Amino acid sequence: MSSGSQPTAEGLSGPRVTQFSIFLSNRVGALLDVVKVLNERNIHVLAISVQDSADTAIVRIVVSDPESVQQIFLEHAIPFSICDLVVVELKEGATELGRLLAALLAAECNIFGSYALITRPRGRPALALHVEDNECAVSVLRSQQFTILSQSDISR
Incomplete structure (x- = not known):
């Protein structure tokens, strides 16, 4: 190797x-x-x-x-x-939802479903997104300084 x-x-x-x-x-x-x-x-x-x-x-x-x-x-x-879902941390809480949605819209990345996590990883709210293209969503959201969480970030 x-x-x-x-x-x-x-x-x-x-x-x-x-x-x-x-x-x-x-x-x-x-x-x-x-x-x-x-x-x-x-x-x-x-x-x-x-x-x-x-x-x-x-x-x-x-x-x-x-x-x-x-x-x-x-x-x-x-x-x-x-x-697979994309889970996004909302550092500033609900006020960031509009910015998140605008970033996905600009990239023409469709959202099929979404819901909040019951737990608060790192003490912050997080949103689970079922999107058309996970790679696109992750790339776009990271470029907008959103933190994308993995399974290990949200599991105990």
């Missing part, structure tokens, strides 16, 4: 944070059942978004240990999908 190291997955497309989209029946307690299964394994939900309909709900979560969650969901027959 050459003296240069291989690029990591994080180096190729920027910091990654995994989002799980869980498909649940729309019944009382369904979400609690999932959270209990995770908490029993000392895994915490760090961010959550719920979209429900008459029969089903799609719950999008970011967790403290995504590597373990996939296997847990398979063991418990919980249907899910995975995608």
Whole structure:
């Protein structure tokens, strides 16, 4: 192997944070059942978004240990999908939202979904973004002095 190291997955497309989209029946307690299964394994939900309909709900979560969650969901027959998010620290809080959105608009980077983290990494608010092009979003936001957080930044 050459003296240069291989690029990591994080180096190729920027910091990654995994989002799980869980498909649940729309019944009382369904979400609690999932959270209990995770908490029993000392895994915490760090961010959550719920979209429900008459029969089903799609719950999008970011967790403290995504590597373990996939296997847990398979063991418990919980249907899910995975995608990568861009998580942005808002050093000045909510007042930076307009600047963040303007930067993504200028780069024509579409936002498919967004939600705040329950936790406050480094004591500051953070926003999870599901965007059309993660590399573009990371590059543009970094050029505007936003801090992009990785899974290790937000996990305990």
